[in-house]
Amino acid sequence: MTGVRFTRRAMPGVAAAFLSAPALAQAWPTRPVRIVAPFPPGGMVDLLPRLVAPTLSARLGQPVVVENRAGANGNIGAEVVAKAAPDGYTLLATSLGPIATNQFIYATMPYDTDTAFAPIVLLARTPKVMCVANARPWRSVQDVIAAAKERPGVLSAGSAGAGSSLHIALELFKRLTGTDIQHVPYRGAAPAVTDLVSGRIDLVIDNLPNIMAQIAGGQVRPVGMATERRVPQLPDLPTMREQGVDFLFGTAFGLAAPAGTPDAIVARLASLTTEALREPAVGGRLTEQGAQPGGGTPADFAALIAREKATQAPIIRAANIRAE
Known part of the structure; x- marks a missing residue:
């Protein structure tokens, strides 16, 4: 019969190996x-x-x-x-x-x-909100749709990157409204908002907390919430559903x-x-x-x-x- 012998020097390591997960969690973090x-x-x-x-x-x-x-x-x-x-x-x-x-x-x-x-x-x-650059004349989601259909592929929308939730929201909006809007990917949402404030891009469909400060400061213009009902933070801003677009999207x-x-x-x-x-x-x-x-x-x-x-x-x- 073959046996396994443990020396005294090896015992601490063996004991540590047999510590239970709850014991490890109790010691964590050190x-x-x-x-x-x-x-x-x-x-x-x-x-x-x-x-x-x-x-x-x-x-x-x-x-x-x-x-x-x-x-x-x-x-x-x-x-x-x-x-x-x-x-x-x-x-x-x-x-x-x-x-x-x-x-x-x-x-x-x-x-x-x-x-x-x-x-x-x-x-x-977080709910999504569509915001447009102050330099643009649009005051509603329908204004944006009309402008996009008048000039297919010309309007630009920023996102946090290809495949980000902002990008997916944009693509769903385009599909629902039959519009062609150019996607401009950034390395994160914050740079996209910066370019929206400066007017380098036309719009974003962003997470409300990402852009709330710019909305409150009047640096960008919100035109519609992608929510079932209006949000308490912007009670005067209609939802997209109120404006005829059945678009709901959150993150x-x-x-x-x-x-x-x-x-x-x-x-x-x-x-x-x-x-x-x-x-x-x-x-x-x-x-x-x-x-x-x-x-x-x-x-x-x-x-x-x-x-x-x-x-x-x-x-x-x-x-x-x-x-x-």
């Missing part, structure tokens, strides 16, 4: 936690983790730092997280593109969207971890993040800017991701949205 935001500063993907990070840091007793790693519609930063150790020290704050819909847009992906991540929690939902943002991260750590992060989003300084600020604070369980967020894949994949395929 060093700073990094949240990768795979888009440039200034957009919702950057804002959300920075809002919850101070509360998470206080509750965890360790610094929680946000690092921007932009490019390829979020794929570059998401790849960093997908290939990180599944130990709870590297997380992803993201829109649904890198973890749900980019797989339908890119011919090849640097990771398997369906298996690379462990969903943690929904951070927020979800959340936290994810590398696949294989212990369930106990994922559950703890979901619980603490939900608590942070319920604080007036966090959730209240998001609500003021037009976002709906998230929260909930990892299972809730996983179910949302599955629904969005099923909803957006046909839109992407019908519009032949592709990126290299």
Whole structure:
């Protein structure tokens, strides 16, 4: 009979290997936690983790730092997280593109969207609003449609990148209205808004929190909400449905971890993040800017991701949205 002998020197390592996941989660974290935001500063993907990070840091007793790693519609930063150790020290704050819909847009992906991540929690939902440059004469969605039909392919609309939710929203709007509007991709939503303010592009269909400050400051002109009813932040702004266009579109943002991260750590992060989003300084600020604070369980967020894949994949395929 063959046996295995352990020396005293080997025993600490063996004991560590047999620590349960709950025990590991209880000890975690013992060093700073990094949240990768795979888009440039200034957009919702950057804002959300920075809002919850101070509360998470206080509750965890360790610094929680946000690092921007932009490019390829979020794929570059998401790849960093997908290939990180599944130990709870590297997380992803993201829109649904890198973890749900980019797989339908890119011919090849640097990771398997369906298996690379462990969903943690929904951070927020945001409605879309169409805004036009102040230099343009349009005052309504129907004005924009008329101008687009009068000059097919001339009007320009900015997005956060090819395949971003802003791009998908634009393509759906074009399909519903029979218009031809030129898509101008940027490396994030903030640069697109900057060019809208300056008049370099004609319009955007953006997440309301991304552009609320410019609306409030009179730097851009909102013409329609892509929501079922008017939003409290802009009660005088009609919905697109009120203006004869049956167009509804929103965006979800959340936290994810590398696949294989212990369930106990994922559950703890979901619980603490939900608590942070319920604080007036966090959730209240998001609500003021037009976002709906998230929260909930990892299972809730996983179910949302599955629904969005099923909803957006046909839109992407019908519009032949592709990126290299």
